[in-house]
Amino acid sequence: MGKVFNAVYDQFMSQRPYTKYARCYLQACEAKTTDRILEAGCGSGLFLMALNRLGYNPEGLDFDEAMLELAQKRVENKLYHGDIREFCSEEKWDVIFLPLDVLNYFSRSGMKKAFKNLARNLNPHGVIVFDVHTKAHLKKVHGAQSRERLSDAQYIWRSRGRGEYIHYYITCSKQGYHESYKLEQRVHSPREILRAAAYAGFRKKQRCRAWDLGRIDRRTTRQLFVLQKV
Ligand SMILES: C[S@@+](CC[C@H](N)C(=O)[O-])C[C@H]1O[C@@H](n2cnc3c(N)ncnc32)[C@H](O)[C@@H]1O
Structure with a gap:
């Protein structure tokens, strides 16, 4: 993304209730403060900052250097530069978060690649949590x-x-x-998501409404998934 766009995006997104978003993610997967957490698609670090405030110490990954520069100014957490579909590290994580529709940035095949690669970066029985737009x-x-x-x-x-x-x-x-x-952005159907997840070796732990973990109905515009590596 461009520098002006990133700065403007960050300025507007700073107004959003990130503590609420982070609480929802943590509650959905019952993450512990001792878990190793990676935020994939961390952008300018707003979600990392909210997790820090709640007592967690996550790390961040993004392929946009200008976004990472903004994040660096905001948080001291360890940040990685790389593509979610290819990034590989000797480190492994217990939990990987992809908040604020990161998965909608992928095509269907891109989503499959991303799941496969995320599984590689997780510890056994690790989980990924993400929210995505719905057809509504x-x-x-x-x-x-x-x-x-x-x-x-x-x-x-x-x-x-x-x-x-x-x-x-x-x-x-x-x-x-x-x-x-x-x-x-691509709106993936729940069926496509769960097929791609199964292909990458995940099973569904939870699917619910963001940001209150309620039941999904026809009017739900954003849904949250918790997938566990099997
Ligand atoms: C909507 S923003 C969300 C940022 C952040 N998660 C937040 O909650 O504020 C999506 C972010 O995902 C990043 N992103 C998209 N595709 C990516 C990929 N393939 N690899 C790494 N980062 C990616 C973008 O650069 C952008 O920073």
Whole structure:
């Protein structure tokens, strides 16, 4: 992503209730403070910071260097630069989190690769936890648009649903710098997710609504999965 986009994204996302998101993830997988936790797709470190506040000591991974630079300014946690589909380390983790729709950034084959590689980076019986958009979200954002302003930053986007994909057309500006950006996300069905998970050697532990761990219904726009390595 571009530098302006990253800075604007970070500024807007800083307003979000990350402690609530982190609590939901921790509760869903019953993580202990002694667990080794990796956040894959850690972005600017907002989720890492929330986990720190709750007494955990996670590490972060992202393939966007500009995002990692922002994260470095925010937290002292260990950060890795790499692609979730390929990253390999001698370290192994008990829990890997992919919060705020990281998996929607992958195509169907990309998601399979990501699961397979995440399994490689986990300790035996380790878990991955992620939240993703649902079909209800896709319907909701089709043809939507928004213009938001926050001090010196402006964020304008419109979106379109096409098949399983959401295309976001974004224009952002900060301190007189402008950037246009197109972001594509894929909405994977629960069936596709669980098939890819089984292929990579995971079994489903939990599937529920984000952020209250409630039951999923037709109106649920964001769902959370806990998968365990078998
Ligand atoms: C929506 S942001 C979420 C950031 C962070 N998890 C949070 O909660 O604030 C998605 C992040 O995933 C990262 N990402 C997407 N695909 C990736 C990949 N293949 N490997 C590593 N990072 C990836 C992006 O660079 C971006 O920082």
